[in-house]
Amino acid sequence: MPHVKPVLDDLVSRLRHLVDIGLGYLSLDRETRTLSGGESQRIKMVRHLSSSLTEMLYVFDEPSVGLHARDVHRLKELLLELRDKGNTVLVVEHDPDIVAIADHVVDMGPKAGTLGGEVVFEGSFTGLVEADTLTGRHLRHRLPVKAEPRRPTGALTVTDANSHNLSDVTVDFPTGVLTVVTGVAGSGKSSLVNDEFLSRHPDAIVIDQSSVTGSRRSNTATYTGLLDPIRKLFAKANRVSASLFSANSKGACPNCQGLGVLYTDLAFMETLKSVCEVCQGRRFSDDVLGYRLRGRSISDVLAMTAAEAADFFTEPKLRQILHALNEVGLDYVGLGQPLSTLSGGECQRLKLAADLHRVGSVYLMDEPTTGLHMSDTQRLLGIVERIVDQGNTVIVIEHNLDIVKSADWIIDLGPEGGSGGGRILFEGTPAELLKATGSHTAEFLRRDLSGV
The missing domain is CATH 3.40.50.300 (P-loop containing nucleotide triphosphate hydrolases)
Structure with missing residues (x-):
């Protein structure tokens, strides 16, 4: 009609x-x-x-x-x-x-956090490639395919996987190496790794982008275990109770109960959030703020970034945690920064920092490069390589071609998403993937290496 x-x-x-x-x-x-x-x-x-x-x-x-x-x-x-x-x-x-x-391109920097916030370049993409900025330098660098992949120490097998669109998939995940699971969106990567593999190997350490659990009082220091030893250092230096240096206990500002902000319910309108007028957002009572550790109050310490805190503290236990935070690229995050303000990528790196020093474990990472600048991706690669070198197995679901090039082993699913996917198209090294046919990953990997 x-x-x-x-x-x-x-x-x-x-x-x-x-x-x-x-x-x-x-x-x-x-x-x-x-x-x-x-x-x-x-x-x-x-x-x-x-x-x-x-x-x-x-x-x-x-x-x-x-x-x-x-x-x-x-x-x-x-x-x-x-x-x-x-x-x-x-x-x-x-x-x-x-x-x-x-x-038109606007490049921000030069780095992150307090070291950023400036426009370091404005102009065309061609101009950006030639610019002496962090982005420009990484655009000029093209990572090659890993020349000498590691040899597996064994295998963890998934048999007859049928979750969602998977079609009786049986596949070996090699141990002691970096395995990257690739494929177009909806091809079955998450079903294979997060559902099937994890159900058979529940002891694996999952590092994804889900929010870090905790209340609105939770922050970087509480999640990483930094706060308790910091409170004890303040207590010892001032010969008082460590509970004074907790915003959830005796030392809390009486007006905002240690939140640093006040929430006003406006019925049908959105709740109003305002900085506490008594403590000015510092969360602690005036008496507690008068106590010092090396000239700094507890509020001053929680306002430090991970990088600043690494220079301030000399204690080995604290330095180990702070070094891990800096190593995963969270050097700009404040110790007292609420977990609710962290992005998915930052939550993922925070989890990674907490589990960075385990040995003999299996790590599962779901698109860890999400939200990362090219320089941070290179830093993440260095961390992942070190985790594998320590004797761990790392399995990464990823689209980023730099991660694919750096894999020891690749499992490619597809060829399409949904009902058009769910099959293993390729298993092997990145160099072998370049010769594969019928794989979108192989096609675009060849294009990337040829500069097309």
Whole structure:
């Protein structure tokens, strides 16, 4: 019927955009609450692509999160389509492929936290590649495929895996090496590792991007175990009870009960959060703030970044924890920073810091490069390599091609997402993957190495 055709064309267009942006594996009755952050963001993008509005400002925060290199290519086309409709598109992104299509680039730095906050470059992508900034230097460096992969010490086997779209998958995960599980979004990577492998090997250390558990009083110092020895140092130096130096105990500001902020319930409106007028956000009573450790109050110490605290403390136990925080790239995070303010990537690195020195363990990491700058990815690689060198097994679900190149062993799933995936396409070293056919990962790895 002619009057139905416009509606049908619009539906087909939206469905095609969902497929193009890498969400072809989603069923139409999938509940939105079950979608990941990246999937939700891409669905919003598809909705706006079908809008007739122009001269709009769109802001995307890392839209490439969770995307395979194949789908990043599709994402670029959709971003350009939004721009070409007469809109302004602002993207916060680390992926070089997305940055490369920008008409104008703003590079922030020079580093993170208190060492950042400055515009270090403005201009074209070509200019950024030549710039003497952290981003520019890493764009000029192309990581090669690992030349000499480690030899496995054994294998952990998963047999007859059928979770979600997996089709009777049987696969060996080699021990004593770095294994990277790859494949397009929805190909079955998480089902294989987080469901099937973990159910058979529940002792594995899982380091994902889920929020770090704790109350709104929890912070970096409490989670890592730094706070108790710090409280004891203050107590010993001032010959008082250690409980005074806990914002949850005797030393808390009486006005805000040690929160540093006050919450005002405004009924139907959003709760108002304001800094405590008595302690000015320092969380402790005036008496407690008068006690000093090497000239600093407990509030001063909790305001320190991990890097500053590493210079301040000489105690071996504290230095070991602080060294781990600095090593995973959290040197800019404050000791008293609430856990609720940390991003998914920061939560993941905080968990990694807490488990960094175990030996003989199996580590599972789910897209650890999410939210990381290229320089932080290189730092993460160094940490992962050291964990494996200590005698551990590391299994990483990842799309980042630098991580893929650095693997000792690769398990590639696909070929597509959803019902089109769930099969093992390839098992072997990165060098062997380059020769594989029928794999999107192999194709884009070859493109990356050739500079295409």
